Amino acid sequence: MVSSFNPTPRTLMGPGPSDVNPRILSALARPTIGHLDPEFIRLMDETKQLLQYAFQTKNELTIPVSAPGSAGMETCFVNLVEPGDKVVVCVNGVFGGRMADNVRRVGGEAVLIEDEWGTPVDPEKLKATLSEHRDAKIVAFVHAETSTGVRSDAKTLCSIAKEHDCLTIVDCVTSLAGVEVNLDGWGADAAYSGTQKCLSCVPGLSPISLSDVAVKRIKSRTTQVSSWFLDLNLVMGYWGEGQTRAYHHTAPVNALYGLHESLVILKEEGLEASWARHQQNHLALRAGLEALGLEFIVAEDYRLPQLNAVTIPDGVDEGSVRKQLLQQFNLEIGAGLGALAGKVWRIGLMGYASNPRNVLFCTNALESVLSGYNAHINKGVATEAVQEAYA
Amino acid sequence: MVSSFNPTPRTLMGPGPSDVNPRILSALARPTIGHLDPEFIRLMDETKQLLQYAFQTKNELTIPVSAPGSAGMETCFVNLVEPGDKVVVCVNGVFGGRMADNVRRVGGEAVLIEDEWGTPVDPEKLKATLSEHRDAKIVAFVHAETSTGVRSDAKTLCSIAKEHDCLTIVDCVTSLAGVEVNLDGWGADAAYSGTQKCLSCVPGLSPISLSDVAVKRIKSRTTQVSSWFLDLNLVMGYWGEGQTRAYHHTAPVNALYGLHESLVILKEEGLEASWARHQQNHLALRAGLEALGLEFIVAEDYRLPQLNAVTIPDGVDEGSVRKQLLQQFNLEIGAGLGALAGKVWRIGLMGYASNPRNVLFCTNALESVLSGYNAHINKGVATEAVQEAYA
Numbered sequence: 001m002v003s004s005f006n007p008t009p010r011t012l013m014g015p016g017p018s019d020v021n022p023r024i025l026s027a028l029a030r031p032t033i034g035h036l037d038p039e040f041i042r043l044m045d046e047t048k049q050l051l052q053y054a055f056q057t058k059n060e061l062t063i064p065v066s067a068p069g070s071a072g073m074e075t076c077f078v079n080l081v082e083p084g085d086k087v088v089v090c091v092n093g094v095f096g097g098r099m100a101d102n103v104r105r106v107g108g109e110a111v112l113i114e115d116e117w118g119t120p121v122d123p124e125k126l127k128a129t130l131s132e133h134r135d136a137k138i139v140a141f142v143h144a145e146t147s148t149g150v151r152s153d154a155k156t157l158c159s160i161a162k163e164h165d166c167l168t169i170v171d172c173v174t175s176l177a178g179v180e181v182n183l184d185g186w187g188a189d190a191a192y193s194g195t196q197k198c199l200s201c202v203p204g205l206s207p208i209s210l211s212d213v214a215v216k217r218i219k220s221r222t223t224q225v226s227s228w229f230l231d232l233n234l235v236m237g238y239w240g241e242g243q244t245r246a247y248h249h250t251a252p253v254n255a256l257y258g259l260h261e262s263l264v265i266l267k268e269e270g271l272e273a274s275w276a277r278h279q280q281n282h283l284a285l286r287a288g289l290e291a292l293g294l295e296f297i298v299a300e301d302y303r304l305p306q307l308n309a310v311t312i313p314d315g316v317d318e319g320s321v322r323k324q325l326l327q328q329f330n331l332e333i334g335a336g337l338g339a340l341a342g343k344v345w346r347i348g349l350m351g352y353a354s355n356p357r358n359v360l361f362c363t364n365a366l367e368s369v370l371s372g373y374n375a376h377i378n379k380g381v382a383t384e385a386v387q388e389a390y391a
Numbered sequence: 392m393v394s395s396f397n398p399t400p401r402t403l404m405g406p407g408p409s410d411v412n413p414r415i416l417s418a419l420a421r422p423t424i425g426h427l428d429p430e431f432i433r434l435m436d437e438t439k440q441l442l443q444y445a446f447q448t449k450n451e452l453t454i455p456v457s458a459p460g461s462a463g464m465e466t467c468f469v470n471l472v473e474p475g476d477k478v479v480v481c482v483n484g485v486f487g488g489r490m491a492d493n494v495r496r497v498g499g500e501a502v503l504i505e506d507e508w509g510t511p512v513d514p515e516k517l518k519a520t521l522s523e524h525r526d527a528k529i530v531a532f533v534h535a536e537t538s539t540g541v542r543s544d545a546k547t548l549c550s551i552a553k554e555h556d557c558l559t560i561v562d563c564v565t566s567l568a569g570v571e572v573n574l575d576g577w578g579a580d581a582a583y584s585g586t587q588k589c590l591s592c593v594p595g596l597s598p599i600s601l602s603d604v605a606v607k608r609i610k611s612r613t614t615q616v617s618s619w620f621l622d623l624n625l626v627m628g629y630w631g632e633g634q635t636r637a638y639h640h641t642a643p644v645n646a647l648y649g650l651h652e653s654l655v656i657l658k659e660e661g662l663e664a665s666w667a668r669h670q671q672n673h674l675a676l677r678a679g680l681e682a683l684g685l686e687f688i689v690a691e692d693y694r695l696p697q698l699n700a701v702t703i704p705d706g707v708d709e710g711s712v713r714k715q716l717l718q719q720f721n722l723e724i725g726a727g728l729g730a731l732a733g734k735v736w737r738i739g740l741m742g743y744a745s746n747p748r749n750v751l752f753c754t755n756a757l758e759s760v761l762s763g764y765n766a767h768i769n770k771g772v773a774t775e776a777v778q779e780a781y782a
Contacts (some may be wrong), residue, residue, distance in 0.1 A: 004651075004652055007428075008424070012423065019456070025421075026421050032416075033398045045400075105616070202644060203644055248461075250459050253594055
């Protein structure tokens with residue numbers, strides 16, 4: 001007979017899910033109410049406001065999609081791309097590639113701009129491509145590549161796209177709340193994120209935000225959106241204004257309690273303070289990792305503080321190290337993805353998980369496990385470096 | 392400043408979400424672990440087994456989709472229907488209509504069989520339609536129409552479809568765990584359900600099950616599935632066999648804790664016991680409602696015990712009654728949907744909510760509110776009828 005599941009508590013320092021704030025776990029367990037209950041409609045309205053704050057936007061259509069980040073990505077593409085539309089997709093990691101797949105599946109034509117994994121999207125390449133493909137309608141890129149830990153210059157890329165009359169779709173899955181995201185400042189038209197990264201919430205929802213221009217584009221489509229579930233024309237009827245909400249699908253009520261709580265926590269801390277905290281803990285982690293001889297794959301100027309991708313030392317079995325960390329320390333760090341599988345570790349410091357305890361714990365645990373491979377690591381070297389960074 | 396959300400506890404007796412078992416709420420709040428953690432893979436394997444039990448099937452591809460029931464519906468259609476495919480859709484309520492919409496959005500041709508709302512799908516009409524449309528590839532119907540409370544004869548409909556070499560897609564959103572669902576006994580090829588109905592879990596996930604024949608059909612498609620997120624070719628890589636799971640999207644970890652717990656509870660009670668409990672409480676509710684002069688819109692033989700659709704008495708403002716029930720009693724019952732909007736109430740007795748306390752409470756609360764409209768209701772008449780039914 002299968003019995004209740006009681007997971008071993010872990011410290012989550014991979015690419016997400018990251019450690020969840022206990023306040024959010026408590027919120028998840030609050031009593032379920034109906035998805036058309038007046039109190040729930042208040043929660044929806046507050047969630048929209050709080051998401052507008054997080055994304056720094058006045059976009060009316062700023063809501064959570066009722067499914068994980070990948071569905072948020074798909075929501076942007078199925079609604080904004082019509083069959084035959086040309087979309088310039090900047091690919092510098094796994095998630096740019098996924099964007100291109102999304103374009104093709106809805107019958108669009110994806111024009112790829114490729115940059116080496118671990119480097120940011122090159123604005124010059126975007127300019128050149130848009131000069132060549134003057135009929136392109138949309139530019140899509142990843143602000144923070146979760147597969148490499150690189151940040152691209154969203155403001156510059158959006159402004160180039162605008163000069164060429166293109167809408168922009170920006171992947172902010174890993175950036176939101178960890179580094180500055182400023183949709184209105186960038187002039188971005190569509191963005192999506194996830195709950196399980198720097199919002200420190202459980203996985204399962206995808207906040208999105210679309211500009212009025214993007215909404216107009218959706219309303220004036222000549223073909224129907226291929227997905228019923230993600231058709232924003234329908235979703236807007238439920239997430240719209242006033243007390244009358246048209247039933248579309250049943251909202252994931254308790255998951256939304258969790259997201260709401262995570263956004264309240266973010267507002268209490270303040271965006272700027274959250275970004276600064278991510279940066280401070282990143283610098284301390286970096287000191288510890290470098291003391292252990294690990295090297296970052298992303299150049300300093302483009303590094304995401306919340307996702308630290310480092311190379312595996314020679315002679316070290318990367319899978320075995322992760323296994324030891326999990327089994328001996330209940331600590332999860334991430335493996336490489338796609339072209340970087342087996343070549344890097346991805347160490348997350350996201351949201352609630354971005355704190356000095358996790359930095360010290362992770363560098364200590366790594367020191368302990370790596371010492372088994374390399375006699376040249378002096379005991380305590382990571383701790384010393386971390387302490388110095390915080391001093 | 393927006394503060395934490397603390398909902399007023401309600402009694403949920405609408406069409407879902409229904410009252411959630413407190414064990415499930417507790418499970419939601421357990422510590423989040425990674426979606427590739429070995430412990431989580433064990434949870435996934437157990438969840439598949441438990442879903443096979445609930446659906447009464449040996450289908451290998453029996454998994455929860457990471458989004459609400461509507462996405463489970465869409466998963467079946469986007470994977471099984473290719474552009475140009477003819478699909479016979481039986482429509483006897485809102486959700487049959489939604490199925491037809493799904494067919495059209497992926498480029499299929501929907502051939503409709505319409506039956507009056509509140510009546511079951513007519514097998515003779517299906518026979519006639521399939522004799523006429525010999526090139527039809529799929530038959531789709533709703534086992535338990537949530538908009539009307541009617542049950543159709545799934546076994547007969549599946550068998551007619553099979554005689555005409557059609558695959559079947561069956562909507563079991565409201566039926567699973569409330570009345571008999573027997574995929575293998577029916578010979579159904581694809582079915583989907585929801586978590587927030589008779590599984591008494593929170594909304595947000597959609598259990599699905601596909602036969603080997605259906606999987607073969609998906610693997611031999613000549614066109615790509617239009618949705619990346621719902622493409623079962625990719626999803627199977629994560630939910631497949633063994634310890635190696637290919638990352639697709641980040642699973643909604645804590646929501647899956649909840650579903651797992653709800654399925655453990657179902658297994659502990661046993662399917663037959665769960666069906667019998669739903670029937671017993673339905674009969675008691677029926678006695679109480681009829682004592683108040685309310686009439687069922689579905690003939691006795693086809694009534695779902697878990698969803699009781701009754702007419703509104705003359706001179707009664709249906710919206711005002713629901714509002715009074717919510718405000719005075721914290722009790723939610725459902726309004727009519729689609730063609731039945733304003734014409735019926737839908738009273739759910741689903742899963743954990745199907746119990747004598749709720750039956751007595753609901754009939755008492757209704758008696759109290761309806762007395763304000765109708766002087767002919769004798770005090771205590773509902774309670775008496777309910778008590779007699781349980782005796």
